[in-house]
Amino acid sequence: PHHPTPTAAGVMPQDGSHLRKLVTQSLCIYGAFSVVNVFWRVLSDCFFVRRTRRKLKDVPQARYAACWNGAITELIKNFHRSHDWRRDISEGLAVSKLYGFPWSKDSSLLVRDPVLIRYFLKDAFPKYTKVDTGYDIIVH
Numbered sequence: 001p002h003h004p005t006p007t008a009a010g011v012m013p014q015d016g017s018h019l020r021k022l023v024t025q026s027l028c029i030y031g032a033f034s035v036v037n038v039f040w041r042v043l044s045d046c047f048f049v050r051r052t053r054r055k056l057k058d059v060p061q062a063r064y065a066a067c068w069n070g071a072i073t074e075l076i077k078n079f080h081r082s083h084d085w086r087r088d089i090s091e092g093l094a095v096s097k098l099y100g101f102p103w104s105k106d107s108s109l110l111v112r113d114p115v116l117i118r119y120f121l122k123d124a125f126p127k128y129t130k131v132d133t134g135y136d137i138i139v140h
Helices: 017-055 072-077 079-089 114-123
Strands: 095-099 107-111
Touching: 017 107, 072 079, 079 095, 107 114
Parallel strands: none
Antiparallel strands: 095 107
C-alpha cells in the first residue's frame, strides 16, 4: 500500500477528513454557545422585568383593558390616536404605569402632574434612564 510521505514542513497531507472534523466541532461549539447565550438573555430579561415590576408595584395601573399582552391590543386599536388614548387612560392620576407584553422589558410611566414633570425633566434629569434615540427594534 501507498503511504503518504511528509511534506517539507513535516506535515502529513490529509484527505480533508481532518478539516471536516474541525469544522464540525467548531459549528457544534458555536451552536452550543448560541443556545446558552439565548437562554442567558431570556433569563436576564425575566429578572429585569420582575425587578422593574416590583419597583412599580405601588404605582397605580393606567386604566386600560389589560389582557395577556398588557396594553398592546388597546394600543393597536388606538394607534391613530395614541397620544389621546394615553391621556384618556391616565386621566385623574398624577402618575400611572403602562405595561407591554409580560416578558417584555417595555414598561412606561405616564406622568401628568406638573410638579413631577418638572422633577423628571429639570431637577433630576440625569438620574433617569432615557430611551436611546439610536435604538433599532429590528436589530435588538
